[in-house]
Amino acid sequence: MSADTAAPTTERSPGPPAKIVRAGERQQSLASRIWAGTWPKLLAVFLAIAIWQVTVWAAWKPEYLLPSPATVFQDLADLAQTQDFWRAINTTMQRAAVGFAFSLVFGTLLGIAVSQSRILRSGVGSMITGLQTMPSIVWFPFAILIFGLFNPFAIMFVIVLGAAPSIANGVISGIDEVPPPLLRAGHMLGARGINRYRYVVLPAALPSYLAGLKQGWAFAWRSLMAGELIVQLSGEVTLGGSLNDAQVTGQADDLLAFMIVILIIGMVVDGIFSAITNRVRTRRGLTGFTG
Amino acid sequence: MKSTLSTETSGLDTSGPPPGQNGAHPIAVDIRGVSKEFGHGASHTVALQDTSLQVREREFVCLVGASGCGKTTLLNLIAGLDRPSSGTIETGDRRVALMFQESTLFPWLTLEQNVELALKLRGVDKATRKARTEELLELVRLGGRGKKRPHELSGGMRQRGALARVLGQDADIALMDEPFGALDAMTRDSMHDELERIRAEVELTVVFVTHNVREAVRLSDRTILMESGPGRVKSQHTIDLSRPRHMEDPQVAEQAGALTAELKDEVRRHVR
Numbered sequence: 001m002s003a004d005t006a007a008p009t010t011e012r013s014p015g016p017p018a019k020i021v022r023a024g025e026r027q028q029s030l031a032s033r034i035w036a037g038t039w040p041k042l043l044a045v046f047l048a049i050a051i052w053q054v055t056v057w058a059a060w061k062p063e064y065l066l067p068s069p070a071t072v073f074q075d076l077a078d079l080a081q082t083q084d085f086w087r088a089i090n091t092t093m094q095r096a097a098v099g100f101a102f103s104l105v106f107g108t109l110l111g112i113a114v115s116q117s118r119i120l121r122s123g124v125g126s127m128i129t130g131l132q133t134m135p136s137i138v139w140f141p142f143a144i145l146i147f148g149l150f151n152p153f154a155i156m157f158v159i160v161l162g163a164a165p166s167i168a169n170g171v172i173s174g175i176d177e178v179p180p181p182l183l184r185a186g187h188m189l190g191a192r193g194i195n196r197y198r199y200v201v202l203p204a205a206l207p208s209y210l211a212g213l214k215q216g217w218a219f220a221w222r223s224l225m226a227g228e229l230i231v232q233l234s235g236e237v238t239l240g241g242s243l244n245d246a247q248v249t250g251q252a253d254d255l256l257a258f259m260i261v262i263l264i265i266g267m268v269v270d271g272i273f274s275a276i277t278n279r280v281r282t283r284r285g286l287t288g289f290t291g
Numbered sequence: 292m293k294s295t296l297s298t299e300t301s302g303l304d305t306s307g308p309p310p311g312q313n314g315a316h317p318i319a320v321d322i323r324g325v326s327k328e329f330g331h332g333a334s335h336t337v338a339l340q341d342t343s344l345q346v347r348e349r350e351f352v353c354l355v356g357a358s359g360c361g362k363t364t365l366l367n368l369i370a371g372l373d374r375p376s377s378g379t380i381e382t383g384d385r386r387v388a389l390m391f392q393e394s395t396l397f398p399w400l401t402l403e404q405n406v407e408l409a410l411k412l413r414g415v416d417k418a419t420r421k422a423r424t425e426e427l428l429e430l431v432r433l434g435g436r437g438k439k440r441p442h443e444l445s446g447g448m449r450q451r452g453a454l455a456r457v458l459g460q461d462a463d464i465a466l467m468d469e470p471f472g473a474l475d476a477m478t479r480d481s482m483h484d485e486l487e488r489i490r491a492e493v494e495l496t497v498v499f500v501t502h503n504v505r506e507a508v509r510l511s512d513r514t515i516l517m518e519s520g521p522g523r524v525k526s527q528h529t530i531d532l533s534r535p536r537h538m539e540d541p542q543v544a545e546q547a548g549a550l551t552a553e554l555k556d557e558v559r560r561h562v563r
Contacts, residue, residue, distance in 0.1 A: 024363055185395035188388060189460060190412040199408060203399045282400040285442025 006272015111171025136162030174205025325378030361522025506547030
């Protein structure tokens with residue numbers, strides 16, 4: 001087939017222009033696609049700020065309690081010049097990373113164990129779902145009692161309890177929902193024992209696992225913020241701690257600025273998980289119908 | 292028939308002895324008195340009852356019957372995916388591969404990774420794997436499409452890919468469960484030609500399940516009609532029409548007609 005070169009040469013002259021037009025169209029459609037995904041978000045942000053601004057103009061609360069968007073963004077820009085601001089982000093993100101890593105290991109192992117054992121499944125399976133519906137902040141009094149108010153382990157403990165059940169559930173449903181024909185095909189190919197997991201079950205379970213990780217992150221982030229508000233370590237600068245300080249000292253502009261930072265970090269990490277999930281789904285042909 | 296040879300199948304070797312029941316080839320699949328029952332109490336069903344069947348090496352056998360005649364059950368038993376309730380199935384130390392109606396290429400792998408996995412799982416070293424994968428994709432006419440993912444291929448291409456994976460298993464026996472059942476008629480016809488062409492190049496015993504009598508006559512050396520409730524072998528028919536054959540050949544139509552009449556009798560009897 002590839003040896004046949006006669007046909008393309010005769011069609012050479014009409015060839016290139018058509019190609020250029022097609023390439024241009026593709027570029028345009030990419031740009032317009034990015035725009036199509038961006039403008040609703042920009043509009044939403046604009047609307048939120050507008051509502052905020054109107055509330056300030058309405059003088060519902062005095063400016064020192066409810067500063068205007070301009071004041072807060074100016075304050076945020078000032079804060080970004082300080083060392084403490086970046087130290088707070090650094091400490092909190094490190095803690096988030098470590099907490100999430102623990103949750104990931106624990107949740108994954110728990111999920112695999114439960115999905116493999118009938119006894120564990122009937123015993124622990126429903127408990128995992130129960131834990132998932134329980135607000136993780138409920139664990140703090142207990143964690144503080146056990147670890148002490150000034151122990152960072154109290155926060156880690158609650159992060160793992162908040163995030164691990166989601167991750168475990170992602171593993172369990174992913175393994176449960178591997179299409180049986182793929183399992184049979186894998187068996188016939190000789191993917192048995194550990195290879196069954198390596199080549200069939202785990203790759204097949206990946207989309208569900210990623211969804212579990214994404215949800216786990218959301219829970220971890222919430223637990224961490226709650227923890228930093230409650231558990232104050234001396235000499236430590238954190239995002240949650242800064243938020244608390246701003247409230248105690250009545251710095252409304254700082255308070256709102258830190259809230260914006262917390263919102264943005266949560267969204268960025270969530271966006272990373274979404275991007276990974278979408279990439280995996282697209283590669284497998286699981287997307288396409290978006291209407 | 293020879294004069295109506297189409298160019299794409301002209302490379303086919305039809306001069307050799309037809310692999311059939313002439314005793315030249317040893318028995319590859321030996322099924323003796325096999326029964327398979329599912330469920331207990333009210334849901335108890337006998338999917339397959341006292342079935343015996345021998346398939347010789349290089350033979351192409353089609354199992355035909357209405358749904359519920361246990362043909363897929365029988366295939367799963369031969370594949371070792373399930374165990375018979377009684378009786379024995381012997382395939383010796385032959386490698387068995389199974390091909391399904393829906394492509395079961397793994398969606399997380401590219402086409403070539405899918406084929407390569409079959410080689411990898413039987414311990415072929417990496418360098419050989421690459422070359423062999425390319426060969427196999429060429430053989431099923433998917434050369435140059437190795438980087439595609441299954442969902443980017445048409446149904447026919449996916450089944451070709453599945454066929455390449457079966458060949459990658461270096462199987463002696465290929466069990467095919469309505470592999471072309473989900474394809475349109477034209478694609479299916481071309482898949483028949485491909486399968487025949489490939490079988491001329493690769494030694495392969497095939498047990499092929501279909502509910503399409505004409506497809507069975509088109510492809511097989513021997514067609515087994517099965518009856519339902521409980522499933523068992525009804526009759527066996529040697530198809531000694533010369534190859535290559537086509538779905539539209541009058542001889543194919545005639546044989547298929549006779550077999551269909553027999554099957555219809557059986558279905559009618561069963562429904563009544």
